[in-house]
Amino acid sequence: MNRSLKISAKSSLCLSTQLSSVSVASKIVVAALLAQLGASTALAVPYSLAQQPAGTGGREPAPNVILSIDDSGSMGWDVNGCMTMDWDFAYYGSRFDAGASAGNCPARESNPNPSRMASLKSALFSQFGDASLATPTKGKIPDGRIRLAWQAMWNNGRGNDNQAGNLTVGNLNSMKPFSGTHRANFSSFVTSLRAKQGTPSHKMMENVYNYMRSPVGDNSPWADNPGSSQSTAYLACRRTYHVFMTDGAWNTDGGRTAGNADGSSLTLGDGITSYSPTSSQSRVYKDGFGAEADKPSTLADFAFRSWATDLQDGTGSTQNMANSVRPLIRKSGTETVINPANGHSTALQEFWNSKNDPATWQHIVQHTIGFGNAAVTWSGVPVWDPQTDNTYGGDYAMLVNGDITWQNPIAVAESNRSFELWHMALNGRGKFYPARNAEALTAAFSDILDNVIIDTSTSLVSVAANASRIQTDTLVYVAGYESAAWNGHLQAYAVTNAGVSSTASWDAATLLSAAVPANRVVLSYNGSAGIPFRWGSLPSSSPAIQRTYLNSADTRGAERVDYLRGVRTTEGAAANTFRTRTSVLGDIVNSNIWYLGAPTSASGLAGYAAFASANASRVPMLYVGANDGMLHGFVASSGANRTAGSERIAYVPAGAYPNLSNYTQQAYTHRYFVDGSPFSGDVKVGSTWRTYLAGFMGAGGKGYFVLDVTDPSTTNFAESNASSLVVLDKTMPTDDDVGSIFAQPSKDPANPTRAVQFTMMNNDRPALILGNGVNSTNERPVLLIQYLDGAKEVLPLIASTATGGSNGLGNPQVIDINGDGKADLVYAGDLKGNLWKFDVSKASPSNWKVSFGGNPLYTAADSGGTRQPIMTAPVWLPHPKGGIMLGFTTGRTLTSADRTDTSQQTLYGVWDNTVLALGANQTLTVTDDPAKRVTDGQDSLVQQNMGTVVLTTVAGRSFFTHAANPVNYGTTGINPNRRGWYMNFTDSGERASSNPYWFNGNYVMVPSAVPASGTDSNTETCSLTSVREVGSLTVVDLIKGAPPKLPVFDTDGGGFTGSEVVSSKVSNQDDSVSFSTGGGQGKLLGTKCIGDGNCSGLGTDKHWGGTVTGWRER
Incomplete structure (x- = not known):
C-alpha cells in the first residue's frame, strides 16, 4: 500500500485553507538504502558514465x-x-x-x-x-x-x-x-x-x-x-x-x-x-x-x-627508474622437468623457469x-x-x-x-x-x-570494498567486491546484543562457485518472453541478436553461455581460454541488496489479506545485481529444504548481451552490467495479487525489467516457468525517452520491503513509476508509468518537451493523498535542478499532467546561478498551513569527473501550498495554480547555515550543529514571507548520496557524502590512488529547517547518559556508518565495521524511534 494521508473532518492538522483537518492513516516512515548519485559538472552529451569504482579505474601503462x-x-x-x-x-x-x-x-x-x-x-x-x-x-x-x-x-x-x-x-x-x-x-x-x-x-x-x-x-x-x-x-x-x-x-x-x-x-x-x-x-x-x-x-x-x-x-x-615492472608468473612454485628418455629431472625454481618472467x-x-x-x-x-x-x-x-x-x-x-x-x-x-x-x-x-x-591488463592492486548492506533482526547482509579479479561476495553476519560477529555465517559466492552449473535456474529474455539462459534456448534465427552478441568475439557463444552459468573448465591463462575467475559471482558495486520476506503491507484492498496469508511462510530472499551480467536471488536464511546463501534464481537482462563477450576476455576491462538497485512491491494484476521485483542496469545500460517473485519455491523458480516469471524486459529500449536509470526505492512505511514506485493508478491499473534516467536518446525529463497488466505499455508524462538537453528525470516520490491505495501525486527532480510535480489523481489518464501549467515547482541553483541536479527522491510531510512540505538534496555522481567536482550542493525544504480538497467518498481534488510555483529560487527561502566548528569527536566521527533562522511562511515567497529554507552542504564536494527519509515527528534524516575518488580509468599509472568516501548524516526539522532539540546521537561513545551534545550532523571521518533501531537505542554500524569485532557503532537515543537505513562508503 502506498504511504497515504487521509483527510477527514475529524482531523486536527490543516492541509489547506479549504480543509478543516486531516488525519494520518498510516505512520509516516520512510527508509532508504543507498545508491551513489551526485555532483554537478557540465558535460557534453551523452554523459560518460563511470564504469569502475573509484580508485580502481587506472590502467596499466600501454606496453612498448x-x-x-x-x-x-x-x-x-x-x-x-x-x-x-x-x-x-x-x-x-x-x-x-x-x-x-x-x-x-x-x-x-x-x-x-x-x-x-x-x-x-x-x-x-x-x-x-x-x-x-x-x-x-x-x-x-x-x-x-x-x-x-x-x-x-x-x-x-x-x-x-x-x-x-x-x-x-x-x-x-x-x-x-x-x-x-x-x-x-x-x-x-x-x-x-x-x-x-x-x-x-x-x-x-x-x-x-x-x-x-x-x-x-x-x-x-x-x-x-x-x-x-x-x-x-x-x-x-x-x-x-x-x-x-x-x-x-x-x-x-x-x-x-x-x-x-x-x-x-x-x-x-x-x-x-x-x-x-x-x-x-x-x-x-x-x-x-x-x-x-x-x-x-x-x-x-x-x-x-x-x-x-x-x-x-x-x-x-x-633515467634511474624504479624496479617496478610486474613479474609475470605463469608457473608458480618449483616445477620438476623430467627428461623422458633417461628419467633425469631438474627442479626449476620459479624465478629460473623460462615460462615465467x-x-x-x-x-x-x-x-x-x-x-x-x-x-x-x-x-x-x-x-x-x-x-x-x-x-x-x-x-x-x-x-x-x-x-x-x-x-x-x-x-x-x-x-x-x-x-x-x-x-x-x-x-x-x-x-x-x-x-x-x-x-x-x-x-x-x-x-x-x-x-x-x-x-598488461591485470588489475594493478587488489581493492576490496563492502558496497552494500542491509539488516534484519538477526543478520546483517553485506555485499561487495575485490578488484583483483572482479569477483563479488554476499555475506551474512550474525547480530547479537554484543554487536555484529566478526566471522561471516556464509558467503553466497562460495556456495555459487560450488553449485552445479547445469542445475542453476538462470533466465533471460528473447524479445517477447522469458526463456532459460541456455544456448539452445536463445533464438537461432531472426532475430538472433543474442547469439550474435555472444559469438561476436570468437564464435564461441555456446561456451560463453556455459562460462556465465558457472562452468570453469574453459578458464585459463592462455589466449584461447576464457578469463580466470576466483568466484562465479561477479563484483557487486552500486547495486543495493533488497530483502524480501513475507508480505507485510497494511493494505486493506480487496484480496490482499488472503494473499498475505497464503505467502506468510514464503522463503525470504535477497536480490542484488552483479557485474557478471545477472541479477541474483539468494536464500536469506536457512530453513526446511533450503540453504542460506544458495542461489534460487538469476536473470540476464536483454541489455547485458552487447557486452557479455567482453566479460570472458583475458584482457577484460571492468564495466558495469546489472549495477542498479532492485526493489519490489505487491500489485494487483487483474484479480490476483502478485509480488513484482524491478531491476535496473544502472551505468550498465538503459531501461529496466520486472520479474514475478511472488513464490520463490524451487517448484516455481524453474526454467520451465520462464515465460511467467519474466514479466517484462525493456533493457533494449526502443523508446527514445528511456535512459540509464539509477533508481532507489522510496519505501512504503507500512511495509519496508515494498517500494511506493509499485502502485495502483487511479484508472485501476497496476504500474511501476520511474524517472527516465540519463542518456536517453531524447535527453529530456520524463516520468514513466509502466503498466503491469494488459499490453504492459508505457505512459510517458513529459516534463519538458525540449530534446537534446542532457537532461533526465531522477527518483520519484509517489504520494497517496486520500488513502485509497492509488497514486495521486508524484514529485521528482531532474539533472537541470528542476523539481517537477505530476498530478495523476484523476480517473482518466488523459487528465494526468505536469502541474503548474507544465512548469517546475522549484528550480535549484546556487548563489551564482549554477543549476544543481536533483536525482534523489524528495521526502514529504504535511505542512501545518496546508499543502505539502518537500525536502530534497542536490548533486550527482555519474561520471568519473563528478567524483572530484566541488560545485556547491544544497539541502532544500520547499513548501508546495497547492490546495488539496476532499469531497464525498474521499474524492480528491487537486487545484493546479501556476501562481503557486516558487519562482525566485533561493531568494524565496530562508538560509540555514550548518556550523563548521566541531562540537566533539568520538571514534573518528565529528559532530556539528546549526542555528535556525525563523521561517515566516507566506504564499508569496517575498520577504518577509517565505516558501521554505535551504542549507548548503559544508564539506568541499559534499552532495546527496541517497534519498532523505522521515525520522521522527517533523524531523527528517538526510544522507550526504563527499564521494570516493581515485585514479581515472583513462589514466595510465603504476599505482592507483584512492580517496575513500566520507559520509554524513544531518537531522533537521523539515518544516523549520531547525536542528533537533534533544540529543540524537551518542556523542561520547558511552551510551545515552544525559551528557550528550545536541548535534544535527555527524560526519564520519573513519568509516561510513549505518544504523538500525526499532524504537530502542540503536547503533550506526559502518560497512567497514562488518567483520570487525573491535568496531563500535554510533549510538542513537531510543526516544527518537527510527527505522532501518544505510549510509555507506563506495
Missing part, C-alpha cells in the same frame, strides 16, 4: 612493442623457397632455402603462390589494421592500447643500407602510442616493404637494445608521451616486448657483439640476483659461444642481455617468429617437435637437464642456424612461433598480440 621485420631478399620467395615476382632476379631454384631444390620451382612469372613478403603484409594488416584504406581498419588493437616502434633490415624497406640507425629516438618509426598518425605511418611502412639483400639479424637486435637504453629526453621510448616534454619520472612499470620476425637464419653479423652474455656470470638488473652459467638452473639459457673477439655473439646472447640488463639504471644518461627491472621480453620451412628446420640438436609446436616441447627437457647443449650457430652452415630463434625466445622469456605458411604467420602475430594485451 618493437616490431623487427625481415625484408631480406628471400622474402621474395614463397614459403616453399621458390621465386616469385617479388624477387629481384629471374632464375629457377631455391638459392639457400632448405625447403626446395634448384630446378623444382616454376619460373617466377608463373608461380601461383604469394611471396613471403605478400603474406607478411597481409598478416600485418590483418592484425595491426590498415590505415590506408578508404575505411581504415584497426585490426585487433584499439587505439592507444600499445605503443609501437618498428624497423626493417634494409633502411626500413627503402634501400640497401643496413648500417644506418634504423631505430633512433625521434624518427618516424620510433615509439609512440599506436593511433592516429602513427597508425598511418606504420601502414605506409608495411606497404613500402620489398625484398632485398641479406639478413643482418645481429644489427636488428643491437638496434633494439641501444634504443631502449636511450637517455632521458622528450623522445625517449620510456617517456609517458614520446615527443612531448615531461618533468615527472617515467612510468617504471611499463613493459617492453620485441617481436623479431625472419624467414631464415642470419648471414650478415656486421661485427656486432653482446659478448657471451648467457655464458657469463653476472648480477641481474635488480642488482641483487646472481646469474651463474654453471648452475643447474641456467642450463636452458647458456651456451659457450660469443666470447671470441673475432667472432660474433649469438642472437641468444643479444636476447639474454636485453632481458638481464636494467635498461634504465641511471648510467649513460638514462620474474624481472622487475626495465627489460625486453623476446618473441620470435620463423616464417617458412627454412626458419623452422635445422639438423642436429635440439630437436623441435613439429606436432605440438610448443616452446617447452621437443628437446626442451633435455636442455633443462643438461643432457644436450645448444649448437654453435657461428660454426654451422647458414641453413642450420634457425634453432637460434628458439634459443632467443627462451633467453628473453618469450615464445618461438614456427610459421610454415601464411595462415600460421597471421596466427603467430595474433597470439603474440593477444598475450601482450593479456600481460
Whole structure:
C-alpha cells in the first residue's frame, strides 16, 4: 500500500485553507538504502558514465612493442623457397632455402603462390589494421592500447643500407602510442616493404637494445608521451616486448657483439640476483659461444642481455627508474622437468623457469617468429617437435637437464642456424612461433598480440570494498567486491546484543562457485518472453541478436553461455581460454541488496489479506545485481529444504548481451552490467495479487525489467516457468525517452520491503513509476508509468518537451493523498535542478499532467546561478498551513569527473501550498495554480547555515550543529514571507548520496557524502590512488529547517547518559556508518565495521524511534 494521508473532518492538522483537518492513516516512515548519485559538472552529451569504482579505474601503462621485420631478399620467395615476382632476379631454384631444390620451382612469372613478403603484409594488416584504406581498419588493437616502434633490415624497406640507425629516438618509426598518425605511418611502412639483400639479424637486435637504453629526453621510448616534454619520472612499470620476425637464419653479423652474455656470470638488473652459467638452473639459457673477439655473439646472447640488463639504471644518461615492472608468473612454485628418455629431472625454481618472467627491472621480453620451412628446420640438436609446436616441447627437457647443449650457430652452415630463434625466445622469456605458411604467420602475430594485451591488463592492486548492506533482526547482509579479479561476495553476519560477529555465517559466492552449473535456474529474455539462459534456448534465427552478441568475439557463444552459468573448465591463462575467475559471482558495486520476506503491507484492498496469508511462510530472499551480467536471488536464511546463501534464481537482462563477450576476455576491462538497485512491491494484476521485483542496469545500460517473485519455491523458480516469471524486459529500449536509470526505492512505511514506485493508478491499473534516467536518446525529463497488466505499455508524462538537453528525470516520490491505495501525486527532480510535480489523481489518464501549467515547482541553483541536479527522491510531510512540505538534496555522481567536482550542493525544504480538497467518498481534488510555483529560487527561502566548528569527536566521527533562522511562511515567497529554507552542504564536494527519509515527528534524516575518488580509468599509472568516501548524516526539522532539540546521537561513545551534545550532523571521518533501531537505542554500524569485532557503532537515543537505513562508503 502506498504511504497515504487521509483527510477527514475529524482531523486536527490543516492541509489547506479549504480543509478543516486531516488525519494520518498510516505512520509516516520512510527508509532508504543507498545508491551513489551526485555532483554537478557540465558535460557534453551523452554523459560518460563511470564504469569502475573509484580508485580502481587506472590502467596499466600501454606496453612498448618493437616490431623487427625481415625484408631480406628471400622474402621474395614463397614459403616453399621458390621465386616469385617479388624477387629481384629471374632464375629457377631455391638459392639457400632448405625447403626446395634448384630446378623444382616454376619460373617466377608463373608461380601461383604469394611471396613471403605478400603474406607478411597481409598478416600485418590483418592484425595491426590498415590505415590506408578508404575505411581504415584497426585490426585487433584499439587505439592507444600499445605503443609501437618498428624497423626493417634494409633502411626500413627503402634501400640497401643496413648500417644506418634504423631505430633512433625521434624518427618516424620510433615509439609512440599506436593511433592516429602513427597508425598511418606504420601502414605506409608495411606497404613500402620489398625484398632485398641479406639478413643482418645481429644489427636488428643491437638496434633494439641501444634504443631502449636511450637517455632521458622528450623522445625517449620510456617517456609517458614520446615527443612531448615531461618533468615527472617515467612510468617504471611499463613493459617492453620485441617481436623479431625472419624467414631464415642470419648471414650478415656486421661485427656486432653482446659478448657471451648467457655464458657469463653476472648480477641481474635488480642488482641483487646472481646469474651463474654453471648452475643447474641456467642450463636452458647458456651456451659457450660469443666470447671470441673475432667472432660474433649469438642472437641468444643479444636476447639474454636485453632481458638481464636494467635498461634504465641511471648510467649513460638514462633515467634511474624504479624496479617496478610486474613479474609475470605463469608457473608458480618449483616445477620438476623430467627428461623422458633417461628419467633425469631438474627442479626449476620459479624465478629460473623460462615460462615465467620474474624481472622487475626495465627489460625486453623476446618473441620470435620463423616464417617458412627454412626458419623452422635445422639438423642436429635440439630437436623441435613439429606436432605440438610448443616452446617447452621437443628437446626442451633435455636442455633443462643438461643432457644436450645448444649448437654453435657461428660454426654451422647458414641453413642450420634457425634453432637460434628458439634459443632467443627462451633467453628473453618469450615464445618461438614456427610459421610454415601464411595462415600460421597471421596466427603467430595474433597470439603474440593477444598475450601482450593479456600481460598488461591485470588489475594493478587488489581493492576490496563492502558496497552494500542491509539488516534484519538477526543478520546483517553485506555485499561487495575485490578488484583483483572482479569477483563479488554476499555475506551474512550474525547480530547479537554484543554487536555484529566478526566471522561471516556464509558467503553466497562460495556456495555459487560450488553449485552445479547445469542445475542453476538462470533466465533471460528473447524479445517477447522469458526463456532459460541456455544456448539452445536463445533464438537461432531472426532475430538472433543474442547469439550474435555472444559469438561476436570468437564464435564461441555456446561456451560463453556455459562460462556465465558457472562452468570453469574453459578458464585459463592462455589466449584461447576464457578469463580466470576466483568466484562465479561477479563484483557487486552500486547495486543495493533488497530483502524480501513475507508480505507485510497494511493494505486493506480487496484480496490482499488472503494473499498475505497464503505467502506468510514464503522463503525470504535477497536480490542484488552483479557485474557478471545477472541479477541474483539468494536464500536469506536457512530453513526446511533450503540453504542460506544458495542461489534460487538469476536473470540476464536483454541489455547485458552487447557486452557479455567482453566479460570472458583475458584482457577484460571492468564495466558495469546489472549495477542498479532492485526493489519490489505487491500489485494487483487483474484479480490476483502478485509480488513484482524491478531491476535496473544502472551505468550498465538503459531501461529496466520486472520479474514475478511472488513464490520463490524451487517448484516455481524453474526454467520451465520462464515465460511467467519474466514479466517484462525493456533493457533494449526502443523508446527514445528511456535512459540509464539509477533508481532507489522510496519505501512504503507500512511495509519496508515494498517500494511506493509499485502502485495502483487511479484508472485501476497496476504500474511501476520511474524517472527516465540519463542518456536517453531524447535527453529530456520524463516520468514513466509502466503498466503491469494488459499490453504492459508505457505512459510517458513529459516534463519538458525540449530534446537534446542532457537532461533526465531522477527518483520519484509517489504520494497517496486520500488513502485509497492509488497514486495521486508524484514529485521528482531532474539533472537541470528542476523539481517537477505530476498530478495523476484523476480517473482518466488523459487528465494526468505536469502541474503548474507544465512548469517546475522549484528550480535549484546556487548563489551564482549554477543549476544543481536533483536525482534523489524528495521526502514529504504535511505542512501545518496546508499543502505539502518537500525536502530534497542536490548533486550527482555519474561520471568519473563528478567524483572530484566541488560545485556547491544544497539541502532544500520547499513548501508546495497547492490546495488539496476532499469531497464525498474521499474524492480528491487537486487545484493546479501556476501562481503557486516558487519562482525566485533561493531568494524565496530562508538560509540555514550548518556550523563548521566541531562540537566533539568520538571514534573518528565529528559532530556539528546549526542555528535556525525563523521561517515566516507566506504564499508569496517575498520577504518577509517565505516558501521554505535551504542549507548548503559544508564539506568541499559534499552532495546527496541517497534519498532523505522521515525520522521522527517533523524531523527528517538526510544522507550526504563527499564521494570516493581515485585514479581515472583513462589514466595510465603504476599505482592507483584512492580517496575513500566520507559520509554524513544531518537531522533537521523539515518544516523549520531547525536542528533537533534533544540529543540524537551518542556523542561520547558511552551510551545515552544525559551528557550528550545536541548535534544535527555527524560526519564520519573513519568509516561510513549505518544504523538500525526499532524504537530502542540503536547503533550506526559502518560497512567497514562488518567483520570487525573491535568496531563500535554510533549510538542513537531510543526516544527518537527510527527505522532501518544505510549510509555507506563506495
